[in-house]
Amino acid sequence: MTMQAMNFSTSAWNAGNLASSSPSVQRSRGAFLAPDARLASEARNGNARALALEAARTLVSEAFVKPILSSLHEGSMASDAFKPGTGEKRFRPLLDAALADRIVEGSDFAIVRTVADRFERSIARNQQQVAVGGLP
Secondary structure, three states: OOHHHHHHHHHHHHHHHHHOOOHHHHHHHHHHHHHHHHHHHHHHOOOHHHHHHHHHHHHHHHHHHHHHHHHHHHOOOOOHHHOOOHHHHHHHHHHHHHHHHHHHHHOOOHHHHHHHHHHHHHHHHHHHHHHHOOOO
């Protein structure tokens, strides 16, 4: 079997499994994504806690998790047969960013809560200054 045929058969198998997954599995996938979509929507509508939490997750993802994932790839001592190709090297930062976001969203890091609390206090202070009539 050629590599092209193997890739096609693997793709067809994956597509069949995704399409045939039960409605409960599809709902759970949607529920997995729903909290962050809800949080982003609340942040855009002015909810200070949601805005602070979204900003804290982004900060932790970009400042801590993404560099760790990048360093794991850079330190790879794979043999020539298993080294990443041009496409993988080019798109790896996108994959790392997506994985970092998922890691932070799916975990309960104390640093996210701490940073969100500080952001929320800062937002409240700025809103009070604006309400009094001064610029923050």
